[in-house]
Amino acid sequence: MTRKHDITLTINGHDHAITVDARRTLADAIRDQCGQTGTHIGCEHGVCGSCTLLLDGVPVRSCLIFAVQCVGVAIRTVEGLAQGDELHPLQRSFIEHHALQCGFCTPGFLMLAVGILENEPNISDADLRAALSSNLCRCTGYANIVKAVRAAADELRAGP
Amino acid sequence: MDKVLGQSVPRLEDPPLITGRGRFAADINFPHQLHMRVVRSPHAHAEIRSIDTQEALALPGIHGVWTASDIPDIGPVDLRADRAAEVLKPYRQPVLAKGRVRYVGDPVAAVFAEDPYLAEDGAELVAVDYAELPAIVSVDDPLGEFAPGVGTEVAIIPYSYGDTEAAFAAAHAVVELDLLTGRHSGVPMETRGAIGRYDAAKDILELHGAAKVLHRNKETLIRMLGRKPSGLHLYESHVGGGFGIRGEVYPEDVLVLAAAQRFGRPVKWIEDRHEHLMCANQGRQQHHWARMAVDAEGRILAMEDTFHHDQGAYIRTHGVVVPNLTMCLFTGLYRVPAYRARAHVRLTNKTPCATYRAPGRYEASFVRERLMDAAAAKLGMDPIEIRRRNLITKAEMPYTIAFDEPEAKDGEIDSGDYALLLDKTLAHVGWDSLGPELARRRAQGELVGAGIGMFLEEGGLGPSDGARIAVDTEGDVEVITGGASLGQGFETSMAQICAEALGVDYRRIRVIHGQTDRIPYGIGAHAARTTVMTGNAVHATALAVRAKALDVASEILQTPGDELVIADGTVTRRGRATGPSITLGEIAAFLAPASKNRGAHAPGLNAEEFFNTTETVFPYGIHFAVVRIDEETGHVAVERFVVAYDVGRAVNPMLVEGQLVGGCIQGLGGALYEEFAYDPHGQPLAVTFADYLMPTAAEVPDVEVLLTEDAPSPHNPLGIKSAGEGGINGVGAAIAGAIDAAISTPGAVTQLPVSPQRMRELLRDRQA
Numbered sequence: 001m002t003r004k005h006d007i008t009l010t011i012n013g014h015d016h017a018i019t020v021d022a023r024r025t026l027a028d029a030i031r032d033q034c035g036q037t038g039t040h041i042g043c044e045h046g047v048c049g050s051c052t053l054l055l056d057g058v059p060v061r062s063c064l065i066f067a068v069q070c071v072g073v074a075i076r077t078v079e080g081l082a083q084g085d086e087l088h089p090l091q092r093s094f095i096e097h098h099a100l101q102c103g104f105c106t107p108g109f110l111m112l113a114v115g116i117l118e119n120e121p122n123i124s125d126a127d128l129r130a131a132l133s134s135n136l137c138r139c140t141g142y143a144n145i146v147k148a149v150r151a152a153a154d155e156l157r158a159g160p
Numbered sequence: 161m162d163k164v165l166g167q168s169v170p171r172l173e174d175p176p177l178i179t180g181r182g183r184f185a186a187d188i189n190f191p192h193q194l195h196m197r198v199v200r201s202p203h204a205h206a207e208i209r210s211i212d213t214q215e216a217l218a219l220p221g222i223h224g225v226w227t228a229s230d231i232p233d234i235g236p237v238d239l240r241a242d243r244a245a246e247v248l249k250p251y252r253q254p255v256l257a258k259g260r261v262r263y264v265g266d267p268v269a270a271v272f273a274e275d276p277y278l279a280e281d282g283a284e285l286v287a288v289d290y291a292e293l294p295a296i297v298s299v300d301d302p303l304g305e306f307a308p309g310v311g312t313e314v315a316i317i318p319y320s321y322g323d324t325e326a327a328f329a330a331a332h333a334v335v336e337l338d339l340l341t342g343r344h345s346g347v348p349m350e351t352r353g354a355i356g357r358y359d360a361a362k363d364i365l366e367l368h369g370a371a372k373v374l375h376r377n378k379e380t381l382i383r384m385l386g387r388k389p390s391g392l393h394l395y396e397s398h399v400g401g402g403f404g405i406r407g408e409v410y411p412e413d414v415l416v417l418a419a420a421q422r423f424g425r426p427v428k429w430i431e432d433r434h435e436h437l438m439c440a441n442q443g444r445q446q447h448h449w450a451r452m453a454v455d456a457e458g459r460i461l462a463m464e465d466t467f468h469h470d471q472g473a474y475i476r477t478h479g480v481v482v483p484n485l486t487m488c489l490f491t492g493l494y495r496v497p498a499y500r501a502r503a504h505v506r507l508t509n510k511t512p513c514a515t516y517r518a519p520g521r522y523e524a525s526f527v528r529e530r531l532m533d534a535a536a537a538k539l540g541m542d543p544i545e546i547r548r549r550n551l552i553t554k555a556e557m558p559y560t561i562a563f564d565e566p567e568a569k570d571g572e573i574d575s576g577d578y579a580l581l582l583d584k585t586l587a588h589v590g591w592d593s594l595g596p597e598l599a600r601r602r603a604q605g606e607l608v609g610a611g612i613g614m615f616l617e618e619g620g621l622g623p624s625d626g627a628r629i630a631v632d633t634e635g636d637v638e639v640i641t642g643g644a645s646l647g648q649g650f651e652t653s654m655a656q657i658c659a660e661a662l663g664v665d666y667r668r669i670r671v672i673h674g675q676t677d678r679i680p681y682g683i684g685a686h687a688a689r690t691t692v693m694t695g696n697a698v699h700a701t702a703l704a705v706r707a708k709a710l711d712v713a714s715e716i717l718q719t720p721g722d723e724l725v726i727a728d729g730t731v732t733r734r735g736r737a738t739g740p741s742i743t744l745g746e747i748a749a750f751l752a753p754a755s756k757n758r759g760a761h762a763p764g765l766n767a768e769e770f771f772n773t774t775e776t777v778f779p780y781g782i783h784f785a786v787v788r789i790d791e792e793t794g795h796v797a798v799e800r801f802v803v804a805y806d807v808g809r810a811v812n813p814m815l816v817e818g819q820l821v822g823g824c825i826q827g828l829g830g831a832l833y834e835e836f837a838y839d840p841h842g843q844p845l846a847v848t849f850a851d852y853l854m855p856t857a858a859e860v861p862d863v864e865v866l867l868t869e870d871a872p873s874p875h876n877p878l879g880i881k882s883a884g885e886g887g888i889n890g891v892g893a894a895i896a897g898a899i900d901a902a903i904s905t906p907g908a909v910t911q912l913p914v915s916p917q918r919m920r921e922l923l924r925d926r927q928a
Contacts, residue, residue, distance in 0.1 A: 021277065023277065024277070028276075031186070031187075036180070037180070037182075037183075037187040038180020038181065038182070039180070040184065040186075040349075040350070040400070042350070042351070042433065043433040043848070044432055044433060045433065045848055045849065045850070047848070047849035048349060048433075048849055050349055077180065078179065079179070079180040079181075081179070081180075082179055087178070087179070091178045094174070094178055095170055095171070095174045095175075095178060098171070098814050098815070098817075098818050100177055101401075101647040101818055101822060102348070102349070102350070102398070102399060102400045102401040102646065102647025103174075103178070103182055103398065103400070103647065104182075104184060104348070104349040104350040104398075104400030104401060104647075105349045105400075106177055106178060110178070129857050129858060130858060133856040133857040133859075134856075135856075136349060136849065136854055136856060137349065138348055138349050138401050138403070138822075138854065139349075139647050139818075140818060140821065140825075141821040141823075141824060141825030141826075141855075141860055142855075142857040142860050143821055143860070143862050143863065144818070144821075145857065146857055
């Protein structure tokens with residue numbers, strides 16, 4: 001029925017050659033065809049942000065974009081955050097601040113936060129809270145997520 | 161690490177979840193699997209005239225399409241065995257609708273395909289001819305017929321004690337309220353998912369993606385599918401939130417199992433969000449007519465409550481537990497000499513309802529605390545003072561609420577010092593200065609006010625739960641439980657309990673849960689009972705392992721057992737850091753089956769023990785809110801929210817606080833934003849996250865938690881109570897009181913949620 005497209009997705013620096021229908025979302029393609037299931041699908045209509053990842057450094061909801069639109073784009077997912085056993089400061093901060101319970105929304109929040117802090121390292125508390133309000137969490141009540149991101153921001157800004 | 165119980169240690173669960181290596185239902189795949197898509201009713205109530213599956217079946221990649229006639233041998237989704245009242249059975253939900261659909265979302269057909277996208281294509285091609293029928297949308301609508309001779313009022317359930325009639329006749333004053341609680345649900349971030357797999361080599365049918373109460377669900381599924389107990393197992397992996405609604409048996413669970421067996425291929429179903437908001441259990445929707453009699457000093461003489469409970473289209477696995485929970489602790493922390501309640505459990509043509517975090521309790525607390533506020537207003541008393549005057553005192557503990565009805569379970573409150581928690585709460589908020597400060601701000605025209613909601617919870621319902629613990633020759637520990645993890649930190653808290661009792665580092669303990677093939681019994685994770693029941697089972701088992709280890713060590717070290725201690729996995733003489741020692745791993749090797757040294761000892765450093773109890777635990781709490789209302793927009797800003805809660809004893813205060821804060825924000829959603837609304841034809845109006853408005857980081861206050869351990873439970877060795885529902889229970893009550901105070905209109909709030917629209921109406925009414 002629909003024409004198949006041979007494409008290559010570049011996820012965390014690795015190329016994945018896959019064949020997809022034009023209608024296959026990026027979220028489905030990276031999960032089901034590239035085996036990267038750390039990106040979660042929570043609503044499929046762009047509200048909850050669980051599927052947030054970075055496209056060329058910008059946080060994007062991967063349920064709202066097709067895989068065929070992402071050729072030649074640097075895709076970063078939660079699987080690419082830690083360097084070997086060395087966790088990203090945000091990952092460490094989420095553990096230290098108990099910023100996750102069930103962990104389902106966590107990859108989306110982490111990638112959203114990475115995008116925010118890389119693009120706006122000096123973000124104010126109010127702007128940070130507003131930016132983080134684009135994703136939903138049902139377990140934590142958000143306070144610990146906001147604290148964790150704030151602490152990581154301060155650490156990243158202070159430098160190694 | 162010496163002391164670990166009661167410490168806020170980091171969670172064992174976090175590393176995989178933080179690195180994208182979790183394993184949620186959608187992450188589970190089996191080779192050669194099929195994907196299921198469910199065709200659902202677009203009507204609230206209709207006859208099914210015909211279903212044409214030919215066009216769908218002709219689509220390439222479609223493996224099969226089922227309607228009710230394809231599974232004639234499978235009965236409706238069963239009630240849990242212990243709640244299987246005969247009167248409820250006619251109202252159970254068929255796995256696929258038979259001749260009639262009863263809510264928008266009711267499963268009508270199932271499409272099985274090679275790919276989930278193709279399954280959706282196929283589902284769109286299933287043509288169903290419906291003849292619409294009138295829908296019952298409001299629980300107050302006239303009753304109808306569910307089936308010939310079977311009405312839509314399922315049951316009228318009484319709870320009562322004392323002479324309410326005499327009390328009302330003799331009352332100094334009576335307050336009477338008409339109150340509504342809105343339809344909400346848990347809405348976990350992970351939708352439901354179920355993967356059925358048939359292992360022909362072992363003749364075992366497997367359900368993956370299971371959650372919450374796996375052993376009970378196994379019993380239900382065995383009955384429904386005619387399997388032997390050894391021929392069906394459930395497997396829990398990561399679960400993206402539960403809140404009471406995830407992990408019950410739903411039609412889709414039965415379908416993937418039946419299809420996996422019939423097709424001989426694994427069958428995977430992942431719910432989408434649209435389906436979730438129409439099909440997963442909802443709750444909370446009740447209409448109450450309540451009244452309370454008081455004397456001239458504000459002492460309660462009697463409470464009465466009659467309510468309509470909106471059950472939705474069918475009776476699901478829980479039966480009528482929610483209306484029972486509404487009534488059994490309705491009187492809360494107060495001494496109420498006479499009480500009479502009647503629940504009218506009624507069906508409507510809406511999504512079926514069951515338990516959502518603090519089921520029945522959130523509703524009851526709203527009604528009861530509204531009565532307290534109304535009585536205070538009527539008598540011109542301070543709302544806090546009238547509450548204090550009616551609190552059950554510490555000296556009265558244990559305190560029994562005994563009902564006249566033999567089938568109503570009495571409330572046998574184990575311990576509590578409610579006045580102390582009230583004092584601590586008021587001190588924490590600085591009420592002596594905060595009260596006048598709010599009054600001053602109101603005088604200056606600000607719409608600010610404070611409200612309070614006090615509540616009793618019950619958890620730790622038995623009767624029994626067990627655990628198995630084994631230490632391997634490396635000294636690592638495996639704890640096998642029948643508990644379940646929904647994200648609450650189960651593994652960490654069980655590891656802490658085991659570590660403390662056994663004397664090992666909690667990070668060397670692997671906690672198994674939610675695997676019915678590893679342990680034959682288990683209570684799962686529900687009704688705030690996991691930490692109490694499974695925790696005490698783990699504690700008892702760890703002590704048994706410890707006793708065995710010391711027994712062996714005393715032989716080897718030639719030292720009486722009572723002179724030995726275990727710390728960090730090593731047995732030494734008390735008070736001697738150096739000197740003879742032996743590790744638990746070495747003891748395990750000593751006890752290996754083929755060990756020459758084992759002697760008369762049973763093989764293995766392991767044990768299995770049970771914790772049995774006929775008693776429950778009663779944690780309690782106070783919610784305190786300060787709100788500021790924007791007169792123009794109707795926005796209710798929560799300036800402060802305090803959750804004061806006595807948990808008996810906290811296994812891990814960080815996890816308890818996490819439960820309380822998260823629950824509180826869910827409660828704020830229900831108090832201010834969230835609502836499953838329906839149009840007059842029974843069409844659901846909130847089927848996306850753009851319509852069902854859950855709190856985001858922008859709306860929430862920084863919840864202040866005042867965690868106390870003043871009343872440990874005498875009913876279990878650890879003294880622990882439960883924490884899962886203490887954050888949400890009184891939120892609606894406290895917010896309602898705060899809004900009343902902010903607009904200086906006692907009794908203004910009669911309905912939850914107080915959405916901005918409703919808030920604007922209240923402001924208009926006030927001006928009129």
